[in-house]
Amino acid sequence: MPVLHAKPQAPTDDKRWKIVETRMRRMGDRPAALIEALHAAQEAFGYLDTDALNYVGDTLGVPHSRVYGVATFYSFFTLKPQGEHTCVVCTGTACYINGAKDILSGLEKALHVKPRQTTADNKISVLTARCVGSCSLAPAVIIDGDVKGKVNVVDLVAQLEAM
Amino acid sequence: MPAAARPTHRRATIETADGQPRASAYVCEAASCMSAQSHDITLRLGERIAAAGMTDVTIKRVGCLGLCAAGPLVEIAETAELFERVKPDDVEGIVKALKKVKPTDTRRPQGPFFEKQLRIVTENMGRIDPESLDDYVGRGGYEALKRVLSDMTSTEVRDEITRSGLRGRGGAGYPVGLKWTTVAKAEGTQKYVVCNADEGDPGAFMDRSVLESDPFRVLEGMAIAAFAVHANEGYIYCRAEYPLAVSRLRTAIRLAQRAGFLGTGIADTNFNFDVQIRLGAGAFVCGEETALIASIEGRRGTPRPRPPYPAVSGLWDCPTLLNNVESYANVPTILNKGADWYSEFGIGKSKGTKVFALAGRIVNTGLIEVPMGTTLREIVFDIGGGIIGGRPFKAVQTGGPSGGCIPAEFLDMAVSYESLIEVGSFMGSGGLIVMDDTSCMVDVAKYFMDFCREESCGKCVPCRVGTTELYIILDLISRGEATLDDLAQLERLAGIIQKTSLCGLGQGAPNPIFSTLRYFRDEYMAHIVDKTCPAGVCTITAPEVMA
Numbered sequence: 001m002p003v004l005h006a007k008p009q010a011p012t013d014d015k016r017w018k019i020v021e022t023r024m025r026r027m028g029d030r031p032a033a034l035i036e037a038l039h040a041a042q043e044a045f046g047y048l049d050t051d052a053l054n055y056v057g058d059t060l061g062v063p064h065s066r067v068y069g070v071a072t073f074y075s076f077f078t079l080k081p082q083g084e085h086t087c088v089v090c091t092g093t094a095c096y097i098n099g100a101k102d103i104l105s106g107l108e109k110a111l112h113v114k115p116r117q118t119t120a121d122n123k124i125s126v127l128t129a130r131c132v133g134s135c136s137l138a139p140a141v142i143i144d145g146d147v148k149g150k151v152n153v154v155d156l157v158a159q160l161e162a163m
Numbered sequence: 164m165p166a167a168a169r170p171t172h173r174r175a176t177i178e179t180a181d182g183q184p185r186a187s188a189y190v191c192e193a194a195s196c197m198s199a200q201s202h203d204i205t206l207r208l209g210e211r212i213a214a215a216g217m218t219d220v221t222i223k224r225v226g227c228l229g230l231c232a233a234g235p236l237v238e239i240a241e242t243a244e245l246f247e248r249v250k251p252d253d254v255e256g257i258v259k260a261l262k263k264v265k266p267t268d269t270r271r272p273q274g275p276f277f278e279k280q281l282r283i284v285t286e287n288m289g290r291i292d293p294e295s296l297d298d299y300v301g302r303g304g305y306e307a308l309k310r311v312l313s314d315m316t317s318t319e320v321r322d323e324i325t326r327s328g329l330r331g332r333g334g335a336g337y338p339v340g341l342k343w344t345t346v347a348k349a350e351g352t353q354k355y356v357v358c359n360a361d362e363g364d365p366g367a368f369m370d371r372s373v374l375e376s377d378p379f380r381v382l383e384g385m386a387i388a389a390f391a392v393h394a395n396e397g398y399i400y401c402r403a404e405y406p407l408a409v410s411r412l413r414t415a416i417r418l419a420q421r422a423g424f425l426g427t428g429i430a431d432t433n434f435n436f437d438v439q440i441r442l443g444a445g446a447f448v449c450g451e452e453t454a455l456i457a458s459i460e461g462r463r464g465t466p467r468p469r470p471p472y473p474a475v476s477g478l479w480d481c482p483t484l485l486n487n488v489e490s491y492a493n494v495p496t497i498l499n500k501g502a503d504w505y506s507e508f509g510i511g512k513s514k515g516t517k518v519f520a521l522a523g524r525i526v527n528t529g530l531i532e533v534p535m536g537t538t539l540r541e542i543v544f545d546i547g548g549g550i551i552g553g554r555p556f557k558a559v560q561t562g563g564p565s566g567g568c569i570p571a572e573f574l575d576m577a578v579s580y581e582s583l584i585e586v587g588s589f590m591g592s593g594g595l596i597v598m599d600d601t602s603c604m605v606d607v608a609k610y611f612m613d614f615c616r617e618e619s620c621g622k623c624v625p626c627r628v629g630t631t632e633l634y635i636i637l638d639l640i641s642r643g644e645a646t647l648d649d650l651a652q653l654e655r656l657a658g659i660i661q662k663t664s665l666c667g668l669g670q671g672a673p674n675p676i677f678s679t680l681r682y683f684r685d686e687y688m689a690h691i692v693d694k695t696c697p698a699g700v701c702t703i704t705a706p707e708v709m710a
Binding site for chain 2: 093129137
């Protein structure tokens, strides 16, 4: 149950906290706003650190343990900072039977990263997605938010290495 | 992006006698074509037409044109001429074709991909600008809602839906009218209408396309449902992986609110209804209704035992109507054309149409809508254009991770909720993934089990522990390291998990194993006994057996 609480201060005076605060306020600072607030924080900062989790929890009156529980339950949320660029490889069924496995092994060979890892120079994070719904373009990857379809692993590696 | 920064592609002023364009180019701007840079085509077409001083031609952004495999797609609306795989250099050709359009032109047939389809849910797809309420209203949008509010009682609306025979399009096929009646009769003054747009089945993108191409239809369906069950608040729970669908929904909600189709006093009556969007966060289990409700409430998306069903006690313990995108999208048409008209389509207890997403090793990957009762052969070979490279057909997988693989011997089966269950599969939300001889069925079963193992929420033991155990055995089989005892254990365990899991995820998880064992047991035996993978997919680590 929500506990009566004074409105907590944002962890820093970074302006991005305003976005998070506004999103929570629009939903009445209630516990039900938790997932939306985490989305807002991740959109603003790229990942969720302990400060963000605690700030959101304190504002909405949700125990830190539950905030952490929710943030780790949903695979969309990440608690680690990402590299400069992200490459999400879709591993949905259509992509799988059209060679998503080869893309992942190709990336591992060329960049020495497995899914959920970032290259040593902090340039590229490789992630996987369950299905991005671009099945007609299988195999698909998403580079920095842009979907690329009918991917050829050699071209993909070349593109990522040039980034 | 603020509106001002967005490159504009609104139609230019039309200078013809009747204000109607002589010719129109429709550019597909749904996710698939967008990722192939169709928006650049729209902009370039606009520039070229402006430069050529063609003031009687319009360029319009539309939703999914269906044939996603051949994107980016541009259609000349008057003649139905379709330009496929359009590159910036092809724009000249389209401009030439636009010049040739005469007022007497009629839409010509476009080949089997389009001819064998029946469009109800997708009737506006590729015809309207998904961000234009005027376009939607221009094609009869919101007439159903207005008529419902002015001429019908909520009971009449529910009866109409019941008589239409519409069943839940999310997969299980529960009669929609019956669900509406339960919610309407449930006790409580606060009720909710929720739309399940958490399309998590890998290989399914029907709901995404509907939301990207015709979002108002879903909002209208939800508003009608709200009137029928006496609710005035609604939620759409949409995957965060669908940013374009979410952004078009937000636009549609804003426009509908401004025009008085959402909010207080809808269409000048005393009916109030408003909708909010809630984003999913990448948990497949949230497609299950009680998990979805937990997630809207801001909690971990874990299911709970039913009863009570959400229709009686759902969101914040209030009676809650939960249907999926496609179910709501059927509603306006049923009320416009009548239950009798709707129930003429289909077969047996499966009425109307079904939208399918065709994917996998098939030529025409894309989005289709066919009457229930269409055969798999028509879907795969006539509409789908057959297998890529003319390779042999092996199986079609339906129903996502809870579904099954249907072999060639059932190609002439009429598709319905019942027939799919009979052959050991499941309608699911409508993803159809076609496989050829390059797919190994043991590997496919292992793939789905890996999916279920990762997506299991961990609440009940059979699913949390069982799916991992099944995966371990499948992995052994795929590497040629398993024995016949392992296979027996696999079947025994699969049966237990099916019977004892809490929710549909665990109960359905063994289905891919059952169906592949039923039709492709020889492939399992090849891995176990001969230590070979007939399709050459699996890496066999066991020493080869000398024949």
